[in-house]
Amino acid sequence: MDCRSNNENESSGSKMKCEYEEQDETITESSNVEVEEDTSMCEVGGDKTSADYYFDSYSHFGIHEEMLKDVVRTKTYQNVIYKNSFLIKDKVVLDVGAGTGILSLFCAKVGAKHVYAIECSSMADMAKEIVKLNGFSDVITVIKGKVEEIDLPVPQVDIIISEWMGYFLLYENMLNTVLYARNKWLVKDGLVLPDKASLYLTAIEDADYKDEKIEFWNSVYGFDMSCIRKQAIMEPLVDTVDQKQIVTNCQLLKTMDISKMASGDASFTVPFKLVAERDDYIHALVAYFDVSFTKCHKLMGFSTGPRSRGTHWKQTVLYLEEGLTLCQGEAVVGSMTVAPNKKNPRDVDIMLKYSVNGRRCFVSTTQQYRMR
Numbered sequence: 503m504d505c506r507s508n509n510e511n512e513s514s515g516s517k518m519k520c521e522y523e524e525q526d527e528t529i530t531e532s533s534n535v536e537v538e539e540d541t542s543m544c545e546v547g548g549d550k551t552s553a554d555y556y557f558d559s560y561s562h563f564g565i566h567e568e569m570l571k572d573v574v575r576t577k578t579y580q581n582v583i584y585k586n587s588f589l590i591k592d593k594v595v596l597d598v599g600a601g602t603g604i605l606s607l608f609c610a611k612v613g614a615k616h617v618y619a620i621e622c623s624s625m626a627d628m629a630k631e632i633v634k635l636n637g638f639s640d641v642i643t644v645i646k647g648k649v650e651e652i653d654l655p656v657p658q659v660d661i662i663i664s665e666w667m668g669y670f671l672l673y674e675n676m677l678n679t680v681l682y683a684r685n686k687w688l689v690k691d692g693l694v695l696p697d698k699a700s701l702y703l704t705a706i707e708d709a710d711y712k713d714e715k716i717e718f719w720n721s722v723y724g725f726d727m728s729c730i731r732k733q734a735i736m737e738p739l740v741d742t743v744d745q746k747q748i749v750t751n752c753q754l755l756k757t758m759d760i761s762k763m764a765s766g767d768a769s770f771t772v773p774f775k776l777v778a779e780r781d782d783y784i785h786a787l788v789a790y791f792d793v794s795f796t797k798c799h800k801l802m803g804f805s806t807g808p809r810s811r812g813t814h815w816k817q818t819v820l821y822l823e824e825g826l827t828l829c830q831g832e833a834v835v836g837s838m839t840v841a842p843n844k845k846n847p848r849d850v851d852i853m854l855k856y857s858v859n860g861r862r863c864f865v866s867t868t869q870q871y872r873m874r
């Protein structure tokens with residue numbers, strides 16, 4: 503992954519949303535024929551080739567290592583569970599997309615009555631072994647299969663826990679799997695952890711990196727490759743943004759209540775108004791998300807914003823066709839439309855409509871992006 507700064511999982515400044523409880527470092531520590539595309543992230547079976555791993559990325563330990571070493575992510579879940587054992591003790595828990603089983607282990611440790619850990623990739627075999635190695639075989643049942651296809655041994659569960667968030671929050675579309683599980687098995691008034699997820703937008707100055715990643719294609723060793731520029735600018739870039747690049751306010755776009763929402767609510771159009779806090783140029787809009795566990799004794803959660811400690815989700819950078827020249831107090835006004843791609847629902851289509859009616863800049867345009 504290209505990275506303009508090297509601060510992954512290091513503090514990149516003050517926390518943006520300071521309502522969240524600080525992380526407790528003392529706890530031991532996230533085709534003319536239409537062929538239906540298999541968007542499965544689940545096991546592809548047999549002797550795997552590297553191509554199989556590409557389509558079955560969660561079978562390889564590497565991705566789990568990255569998630570587990572994301573201390574913002576994993577320690578938040580651990581703290582939520584360890585500091586709120588009253589929520590979990592003696593309850594039946596469903597871990598949706600269990601991976602190595604880490605969240606199930608946390609729940610078992612604080613006295614869950616039983617944990618059903620569902621994992622479709624071959625990491626499920628490891629999770630079974632891990633559960634055994636740690637003496638939790640009587641509490642945790644690992645079920646290998648797709649949430650949408652398995653038979654759960656119990657009719658209902660008290661709690662659903664899952665780490666389903668993708669880049670730009672919605673990439674990978676695993677949220678649908680959580681909602682499916684919630685609708686099928688969660689007891690009335692049961693808990694979903696986390697229960698809130700919010701998407702934010704801000705704007706940055708990013709001339710150098712836009713030159714390097716986008717304008718580069720205009721002249722490559724003297725040759726015009728601008729047809730690739732058209733593709734490059736349509737792909738949001740997942741990267742770490744330095745908070746010093748932020749030119750405008752950060753605006754909340756959308757909050758989703760995972761305990762109540764319908765799957766269609768993950769497609770939306772929302773307005774935004776980003777007001778410049780200084781005279782500067784704007785080259786990109788930047789999206790990021792936070793998640794909250796509002797049923798904890800104290801509100802807990804984490805942000806993936808550029809002013810918070812780095813996570814493996816970084817931020818999502820949407821480059822603008824033309825740089826905008828904004829004077830302090832002027833605004834970029836517009837709307838963002840977000841929806842799963844129709845052919846491949848794990849991809850996300852994003853449409854930005856925006857305009858500036860300023861002293862030095864007058865723009866009104868629409869750009870399309872696809873997270874793939």
Ligand SMILES: C[S@@+](CC[C@H](N)C(=O)[O-])C[C@H]1O[C@@H](n2cnc3c(N)ncnc32)[C@H](O)[C@@H]1O
Binds near residue numbers: 532543560569603
């Ligand atoms: C983001 S990882 C989280 C893993 C683990 N819970 C953790 O926190 O480290 C999501 C996991 O869900 C699994 N998964 C995705 N969709 C699934 C589905 N429909 N059924 C079962 N597992 C699924 C993936 O294989 C992956 O291991």
